[in-house]
Amino acid sequence: MAHKVGLLSRNTIFVVLLIPLFSVRAQDLSEMKVEGIYKNICSNCHGIDLKGGLSSSLADGQWEFGGSDEEILQTIKDGIPEKGMIAYGSVLSPDQLRSLVVYIRELEKAEQDNSITFPELDPDQVITTQHHDFRVEVLTKGLDTPWGLAFLPDGYMLVTERNGPLRVIDPNYKLVTKPVADTPPVIFDGPEGGMMDISLHPDYKNNGWIYLAFADGWRDENGKSYSQTAIVRGRIINHRWADQEWIYKADQKFYTRSGAHYGTRMAFDNGYLYFVVGERGAMGQAQDLNRPNGKIMRLYDDGRVPEDNPFINDAEVPNEIWSYGHRNPQGLVIDADTHTIYATEHGARGGDELNLILKGRNYGWPVITHGINYDGRPITPLTEKEGMEQPLLHWTPSIAPCGLTIYLGSEFSKWKGDLLAGSLRAQELRRIRLAENGLIVEQEVLLKGFGRIRDVRTGPDGLVYLLTDDPSRLFRIVPIDKP
Ligand code: HEC
CATH class of the missing domain: 2.120.10.30 (TolB, C-terminal domain)
Incomplete structure (x- = not known):
């Protein structure tokens, strides 16, 4: 498993914590599609394409805090306070939390598929x-x-x-x-x-x-x-x-x-x-x-x-x-x-x-x-x-x-x-x-x-x-x- 690099300094934590909270208030999340939810409150840290930024990639197939659907959902719900990952259990409904897991899974698979090149149908290909x-x-x-x-x-x-x-x-x-x-x-x-x-x-x-x-x-x-x-x-x-x-x-x-x-x-x-x-x-x-x-x-x-x-x-x-x-x-x-x-x-x-x-x-x-x-x-x-x-x-x-x-x-x-x-x-x-x-x-x-x-x-x-x-x-x- 690849080592996760914590890129957050004390100052960046202060800044990025404000962005998502502000966005939540400014936007009505309840009617929002999962892409919108991700973009508004997750992309600030995990990158617009989920490939990471201030915090780790969610698309690389590496899960430091547990990689099953249930564990990912739990992480989003309860957060990882000591790392600066916010708990979204009170901001997002159970439906929205689950939608995010599906969304993360989709981009994770797309990323995996991209990284493999598949052979043409070749009779000699083993x-x-x-x-x-x-x-x-x-x-x-x-x-x-x-x-x-x-x-x-x-x-x-x-x-x-x-x-x-x-x-x-x-x-x-x-x-x-x-x-x-x-x-x-x-x-x-x-x-x-x-x-x-x-x-x-x-x-x-x-x-x-x-x-x-x-x-x-x-x-x-x-x-x-x-x-x-x-x-x-x-x-x-x-x-x-x-x-x-x-x-x-x-x-x-x-x-x-x-x-x-x-x-x-x-x-x-x-x-x-x-x-x-x-x-x-x-x-x-x-x-x-x-x-x-x-x-x-x-x-x-x-x-x-x-x-x-x-x-x-x-x-x-x-x-x-x-x-x-x-x-x-x-x-x-x-x-x-x-x-x-x-x-x-x-x-x-x-x-x-x-x-x-x-x-x-x-x-x-x-x-x-x-x-x-x-x-x-x-x-x-x-x-x-x-x-x-x-x-x-x-x-x-x-x-x-x-x-x-x-x-x-x-x-x-x-x-x-x-x-x-x-x-x-x-x-x-x-x-x-x-x-x-x-x-x-x-x-x-x-x-x-x-x-x-x-x-x-x-x-x-x-x-x-x-x-x-x-x-x-x-x-x-x-x-x-x-x-
Ligand atoms: C304030 C920045 C921030 C925001 C916003 C944020 N996260 Fe995180 N998240 C983190 C940090 C920091 C970690 C710990 C891993 C690391 O060091 O990058 C983390 C970890 C995670 C993990 C566990 C990754 C693993 O390797 O097991 C998941 C899943 C996750 N975040 C999903 C989300 C989702 C979904 C959202 C939006 C609802 C979100 N995060 C919003 C900072 C953030």
């Missing part, structure tokens, strides 16, 4: 990580914002593209020019929605069922769209989508003008299909059991509702609901051995989550969250509440998690059973190892800066396959045996 060294192999370019990936038994792959098409990649990783014909129309107005996840039925070899999750809907006479997350299954026959059946379609009254937070992912287990409906930008609806928004759903693979779903006896509640209080999960995976369900979801500013999904449970959004609003104001003063689940881990600042797999192949033998989570914004692939009690025992960034990761899957060959946009491509990582 990436060294804790348990395995590997290299990256780009397989397919020319995709347009790919979203979901599925492996067919004959070496072909299927990839969904956000603006609608279902693409085929041949066993030599060549993109087949023509998309599959006659796939369902999608609503796609902004960066979200459109065609999303794809999943093969576990018994695909015998029944040929392919499941698609997408933004279904219609346009009114002015071209305005109404949409909701929906799921169909069908087969591909002669490069055409055929035999389509609806698996999930919400009641028409739940279709909305919003273009945000559709989710979604699908995962099969034991004859059931689990999938996500995001809260569609209406955060309060995640707690409303009478709506599909902000829920993880469970159906039989043919779309029937299982008799033991948790809210089956409540006439008002959509019978598909398995868990609720979600914001926008875009990672979902089930451990086939233990039937454990994991989901990653996007928070607002901070508060991205990895959750263990249990029947009938409430995951708290937006009553509790570790994040704050995009504008720097709090969403809620609460990070926890009785009757609401805590995440296994939360990412603050946000990484924007998307795509999740459990590594069960043999190529990366030391990752067996670990979760691999992709992320859009932070452009990271993370490996997470959980102990049996759900505690995180290892977390590392395996890849960074190779594009916004949309999907990550373990291939039938035991290699890890990834889809990115910005740039759009399919690539995989291949272990390098150490001598």
Whole structure:
């Protein structure tokens, strides 16, 4: 840990103590965004960019007085009188104190990210990580914002593209020019929605069922769209989508003008299909059991509702609901051995989550969250509440998690059973190892800066396959045996 240099002399303490107190009186803090609060009362000492000035940097990852979120919050609240750090507990509300922690974390991460230079995708580049060294192999370019990936038994792959098409990649990783014909129309107005996840039925070899999750809907006479997350299954026959059946379609009254937070992912287990409906930008609806928004759903693979779903006896509640209080999960995976369900979801500013999904449970959004609003104001003063689940881990600042797999192949033998989570914004692939009690025992960034990761899957060959946009491509990582 770097040594902290106390730059304050007796005189400077006198001067700087006056500045913040004066600023507090002159400005009404209660309505101020977190950037404003920092600028008005912290920047005098810690620097406008948090990199230090009269006192230490808050962005260098070095914490002399404790580096956990709780400890940082405590420092700001109680101050460090002997060093000249003022106690802000009586000046700032608990919400504002927590917002400051999020803000400090964001700039700390930005600073860390800046200090690392990441290699271009180079086939000879060896990436060294804790348990395995590997290299990256780009397989397919020319995709347009790919979203979901599925492996067919004959070496072909299927990839969904956000603006609608279902693409085929041949066993030599060549993109087949023509998309599959006659796939369902999608609503796609902004960066979200459109065609999303794809999943093969576990018994695909015998029944040929392919499941698609997408933004279904219609346009009114002015071209305005109404949409909701929906799921169909069908087969591909002669490069055409055929035999389509609806698996999930919400009641028409739940279709909305919003273009945000559709989710979604699908995962099969034991004859059931689990999938996500995001809260569609209406955060309060995640707690409303009478709506599909902000829920993880469970159906039989043919779309029937299982008799033991948790809210089956409540006439008002959509019978598909398995868990609720979600914001926008875009990672979902089930451990086939233990039937454990994991989901990653996007928070607002901070508060991205990895959750263990249990029947009938409430995951708290937006009553509790570790994040704050995009504008720097709090969403809620609460990070926890009785009757609401805590995440296994939360990412603050946000990484924007998307795509999740459990590594069960043999190529990366030391990752067996670990979760691999992709992320859009932070452009990271993370490996997470959980102990049996759900505690995180290892977390590392395996890849960074190779594009916004949309999907990550373990291939039938035991290699890890990834889809990115910005740039759009399919690539995989291949272990390098150490001598
Ligand atoms: C009057 C100057 C001053 C102001 C204003 C000030 N601090 Fe500090 N702060 C200090 C000093 C001095 C320290 C002790 C570390 C050092 O020597 O720089 C410190 C330490 C800290 C630490 C602990 C750092 C560590 O290494 O563990 C945090 C966190 C912190 N300040 C946050 C804030 C926040 C947030 C604000 C605004 C609400 C703020 N400070 C305003 C002077 C100030």
